Amino acid sequence: MDSHHHDIIRLAWSRRLGLQDSALTPFGRYIEVRPSETSVTFVQLGGASVLIGPEEAVASAAQHTDDELSRRGFLAEKLQGRGHGPVILSFAGDIGTTLDRHDPLISHDLDHVLALEALCAPDDVLAAELTRKRSWFTLLSDNEPADTAPPLSGAAYLEWEGVLADVGVLTAPAARRQGNGQVVARLVTNDAFDEGMIPQWRTNAENTTARRLASRLGYEEWGVFVTVDIST
Known part of the structure; x- marks a missing residue:
């Protein structure tokens, strides 16, 4: 993938999460407080990351690095909640030509x-x-x-x-x-x-x-x- 792919991916995820288009800027962390949320969401894309959730929980999570928040069970333990993930996000930048099966x-x-x-x-x-x-x-x-x-x-x-x-x-x-x-x-x-x-x-x-x-x-x-x- 190149920088153009990265920009598109960050834009799509920003919109998917209901954030402003520029939220996932490279090498920065965006925090959005949503008082009515009953969960905390952490997304990391390349060097950009975002935290979304109620104020107290987000403030607690924000004290830790992206690497820590990406670890299995780390955020759930800190917030004493039920965790889902980490889910690995992968993307393809080029079309493949090998099918490995004749006339499936x-x-x-x-x-x-x-x-x-x-x-x-x-x-x-x-x-x-x-x-x-x-x-x-x-x-x-x-x-x-x-x-x-x-x-x-x-x-x-x-x-x-x-x-x-x-x-x-x-x-x-x-x-x-x-x-x-x-x-x-x-x-x-x-x-x-x-x-x-x-x-x-x-x-x-x-x-x-x-x-x-x-x-x-x-x-x-x-x-x-x-x-x-x-x-x-």
Whole structure:
């Protein structure tokens, strides 16, 4: 990625968080107090970061460095709340040409997405959020006729602020470690580029398999997202 990609990503996230366009300026921290919030949000993109939440909680979090706030459990422990993340934010800057599968059988129908989700654990389905996205690419088994072929893996993206394509990937348990996820992830990433967007890949920091896949596809880890629920 180059500086132009970085500027677009920071702008999109600023708008996604309901901030002014210039909030995520390089090498600075932006703090926004929202008294009615029941959670604290921390986002770091390159050298820029933002803290959002009620005044007392934000003031407490602001005493710590970005590296500390990015650590698993650190902010939740300091605020005595329920933490989510860190989620690693990765972005692709160039289209890929290698598919690693000759003439894959691909479906763009929601029915195949639903069939794939039925094969997977609820947590995996929730993380991928395929049915909340669009532009589905579902890889079907080529060992059976197309109308009865079971789904192996699926990917899709949701447009963010008109410039980011938030990608999700889901693979059936029996079809993992066979390169199936890489096929659909490559197709959906290239489709996002074709539509003029920057592909974004979000994954839990401990999901090393997903992080390795993103890296193989050319995604660069460039940010962290953490939220802490302090409503209880």
